[in-house]
Amino acid sequence: MSVAPTCRLCAGPVHQWMDLGRQPASNSFPRPDETGAERFFRLAVGICADCTMVQQLEAMPTDHMFRADYPYRSSTSDGLSRHFEEVAGWLRRTELTGHTDLVVEIGCNDGVMLGALGAAGVRHLGVDPSAGAARDAALRGAEVRVSFFDEAAAIAIRAERGPARVVFSANTISHVADIATVFRGVDRLLTPDGVFVFEDRYVGDIVEYAYFDQIYDEHFYLFSVRAVDAMATRFGFELVDVERISIHGGSLRFTVARPGARPRRDSVTRMIDDEARYAIGEYETYRRFARQIDRVGTDLVALLTDLRAAGRRVVGYGATSKSATVTNYCGIGPDLVPFICDTTPEKQGRLSPGMHIPVRPHAAFVDPYPDYALLFAWNHAEEIMLKERRFTAQGGRWILYVPQVHVV
Template identity: 60%
Template sequence: MKRCRICDGPVRETLDLGRQPLSDAFIDPTAPPGPDGEFFFRLGVGACESCTMVQLVEAVPRERMFHHDYPYRSSRSDRMREHFERTARTLLDGVRAGPDPFVVEIGCNDGAMLAAIDTAGVRSLGVDPSGRAAAVAARNGLRVRTDFFEESSAASIRAAEGPADLIYSANTISHIPYLGSVFRGVDRLLAPDGLFVFEDPYLGDILDRSAFDQIIDEHFYFFTVRSVRATARRFGFELVDVERLPVHGGEIRCTVARAGRRPPAPAVAALLAREDALGRTSGPAFRGLATAARRIRDDLLTLLRTLRADGRRVVGYGATAKSATVLNYCGIGPGLVPFVCDSTPEKQGRLTPGSHLPVRPPAAFSDPYPDYAVLFAWNHAQEIMMKEQAFHAAGGRWILYVPDVHLV
């Protein structure tokens, strides 16, 4: 049995999604293959029987995932830019009281959140290991340290910049297996009354929506109120507020402070009680997710094979990290979905990891429109469908698979 990365308790495996590639390792078809070929690992999930933290049973080395050429760019989504602007306004209200407030963002990517902080006139610093993403932020006049956030880098930032009044992170903390070093880094860097705020995929939403594609190599932990509270207390902190967010298919924003500095908000106890009532980390919950994943796989394959037999043209929309889990778990290749369209230049002209679907620019979507499109970026469905109204007007249908396979 595996041991918990947080408390060393026993981790009981509850879900196996099989052999998977790195979700953002898009392949250059013109480059010679490496000596070891494409990297694969087993994507399994387990729950700690002690602290209840849900986690992958096999960790991928961080340098393989979050490297210089990491392709994701947060600024390319209008919805996410708006989300970060709202978040900055909310969080900075409690920060600007000091003479020289300082904000650090862990995993700043290309600077969508940093830009909002900078516009507010607050001193800030981003930390991100992806050199290309950091370069985008730097070209926009933002300060970024190209590094992994951990105890050593946090100590260096503290020595150079002083204490942080706010440490913020979006869709990053759940990616980091070595959470102990992260919390020790937060302890080094955070001001006595400062806040550590992070938002990541929420296990409750994954289970409610049967969103098994949220399980990828980059999402090492799947947070609940109970598991985050236990982790924070282990390192001398307290979970003082929680908020559910609609972005990225359902997330939770956790606010952590030093123990004894702030009383927990009523939302913490309320969501904790809901989790306990619904058995969020129990065996039956995960067995239900495993059953749903098999059902979605079978239904999606049946639909795609039927459409192919009927001579219908189907393409993919959104070469997301989540699509790697779906494509490889379901065994979907170019024979069923000839290509996938994506607006990220770094992905275009490449092949999706494992499944090897060609990634084409958005112009290919309307040249000509397909009969059907599998919406892998389902968490941006509203934004995408508004943008692609001409596809629907031409008779096109969207294929979605969360919480089940259906047509729109």
């Protein structure tokens, strides 16, 4: 009988519920002459029987995922830009009310939020390992330290700038397999009454709506409220608030503070109770999810194969990180999807990770329009479909695969 792997957080037994096979670094996008140097790993996912944290069983090394040329940019989405500008306003109203207050953002990317705070005169610092993203953030007026965030970085930041009233992060904390290093850094940096606020995708929504492509190398953990509550306690903090937000198809905003520093809001207990009601912490819930993933993959390949046989032209829309999971798990290559269009210059002229589908500029989508567009960026569907009204007006159809394969 094999021994279950142990949880990265509490050392409890982790039971595998899905294996999505051999997967590449989801944001690698090699040039045509670089395909032989790609790094792959086994994307298997399990749930801890003790703390219920959903986690990958193997970790892609962080220096393979977050390189100097990391191509993702938050500002390419109007919806994300608006969201982070709203977050900046919310922080100014609620936490950053003193003229000397400091906010540190972990994984600031191209500085959409920090640029808004800097323009308002708020003391700030971003921490991001991507030199390219940091350069773009600087163009927005944001101050960035190019490094990973850990205890050593936090000590250096505090020595240079003093303690932080707020440590903020969006869609980053779940990326760090050794998450204890983050909490040690937060402990070093945060004021006694400060808060650590982080947003991340919610595993409850991922299961309910079959967002299986939210599982890829960067999303080492999939957070539930119960698991984050246990995680915060384990590292000497307390989860004091949780709020649902719509970004990325369904996310949560967690607020963590030092024990006793803030009152614990009813939202935490309420959501933990809801998770128990819907069995979010149960192994069998995830096994059912795995079977649903299998059905989606089979149906998507069947649809694309039938469209090819009928002479229909299908192209991909949005060379997202998520698309790596879909294409590699389902075996979708250039024979079924000749190219993916994307507006990010850093991805254009390159190939999709693993399956090597060419990535082309948006101009390739409109000249001429395809018969069908496989929407990998489904979390921005409303924004994209509004932008591409002419495509649908000329008879174009969208293929989506969550929560099931369907055509609109």
